[in-house]
Amino acid sequence: MFQPTGQKRLTNVSVIRYKRGRKRFEIACYPSTVLSYRAGHLKDLSEVLQVDEVFENVSKGKVAASGDLRECFGTTDRAKIIRQILERGELQVSERERQYGLRNSLQEIANIIAAKTVSRATQRPIPVGLVYKALQEAHFSVQPTRSVKAQALEAIRLLQQHSELDLERARMRLRVHVPAQHDAKRLQERLVQIETDAAKKAKRGEVGSAAQVAAGASVRGGSDTSASLQMVQVESEEWLTGGALLWTLQIDPGWFRTLEQIVAEETHGSGTVEVISLRVLHEGDHLNDVL
Structure with missing residues (x-):
C-alpha cells in the first residue's frame, strides 16, 4: 500500500500532546510508560517512545516539519524537544484507558487503607474487598493527577464519616x-x-x-x-x-x-x-x- 512521505502510522500508543501557539506537536509512547518516566523510574527514552520522532498528528502519522520545530522550540534537536513534550505535554487517554486507570487507582487506594486501618471495635484488619465496596458506596472520586497515598488518607476520613465501616488508623x-x-x-x-x-x-x-x-x-x-x-x-x-x-x-x-x-x-x-x-x-x- 502506498504511504505518503512524512507519514508513519502507529497503533496501540499513548499520545502526549503539546501546544505552542497555534502549532500542535505529539509524540507516540508505549502505554503505561509516561507516568513512570515523569516519576523518575524510567530515564531511557527508548523505553518510553515507540518511535524517536515528533509528530504533528500521531493518529494520521504526520511528522512535524523541521521549520515548525525550529520556530516553536528554537531548535531541531529532537531529543531535547521530545523531553520537553514528555515533561510538559498533556497525556491523551481514551475513555477505556481512563476507566481502567481509575479502577486500578481505586484498588490501590483500598489496599493502602486496608493496610493502614483496623476495625475500631475489634482492632483487627478489614478485608480489602469491604474497603473497596465502601469507597464505591461513598462515591469516592479518584483524581488521576494526585498520588494514591494522599488520596487514601483523605478517603479514610471520608469512610469514617460516611460509611458503616467503623475503622480507625492502626496504631x-x-x-x-x-x-x-x-x-x-x-x-x-x-x-x-x-x-x-x-x-x-x-x-x-x-x-x-x-x-x-x-x-x-x-x-x-x-x-x-x-x-x-x-x-x-x-x-x-x-x-x-x-x-x-x-x-x-x-x-x-x-x-x-x-x-x-x-x-x-x-x-x-x-x-x-x-x-x-x-x-x-x-x-x-x-x-x-x-x-
Whole structure:
C-alpha cells in the first residue's frame, strides 16, 4: 500500500500532546510508560517512545516539519524537544484507558487503607474487598493527577464519616527513652496538656492538624498515665537507675511527628523515639506487630 512521505502510522500508543501557539506537536509512547518516566523510574527514552520522532498528528502519522520545530522550540534537536513534550505535554487517554486507570487507582487506594486501618471495635484488619465496596458506596472520586497515598488518607476520613465501616488508623508501637527524670515529668505534663487542648478543639469542630484529628481515640488499657493521654496508650512505664524513663507506647500515626518533636524539645535532643512496629493488630487474644 502506498504511504505518503512524512507519514508513519502507529497503533496501540499513548499520545502526549503539546501546544505552542497555534502549532500542535505529539509524540507516540508505549502505554503505561509516561507516568513512570515523569516519576523518575524510567530515564531511557527508548523505553518510553515507540518511535524517536515528533509528530504533528500521531493518529494520521504526520511528522512535524523541521521549520515548525525550529520556530516553536528554537531548535531541531529532537531529543531535547521530545523531553520537553514528555515533561510538559498533556497525556491523551481514551475513555477505556481512563476507566481502567481509575479502577486500578481505586484498588490501590483500598489496599493502602486496608493496610493502614483496623476495625475500631475489634482492632483487627478489614478485608480489602469491604474497603473497596465502601469507597464505591461513598462515591469516592479518584483524581488521576494526585498520588494514591494522599488520596487514601483523605478517603479514610471520608469512610469514617460516611460509611458503616467503623475503622480507625492502626496504631504504631514506639519505645521512648527520656534520660533525665525532670525531663520525663515535663514531657508527661506537656503531652497531657496538648491532648486536652486538641480534644477541646476537636469537640468545637476546629480540627486542623493530624494530632487534633487523632483526638478522641479511646484508651485501651495501659498504666495510670495513659488514663489522661487519649491519643497515647502507655503499655509499659519503667523508671531506670538515675531517673531515666523508658516508655512503650501505642499512638495514632498522625501524632508521631508531634510526639517526636515534643520529646526532642523537652529533652534538648537527648531523648529518643524508636519505632517498634508500624501497625499493631489484635488477632484473637494476642497482639501482633507488622513492621
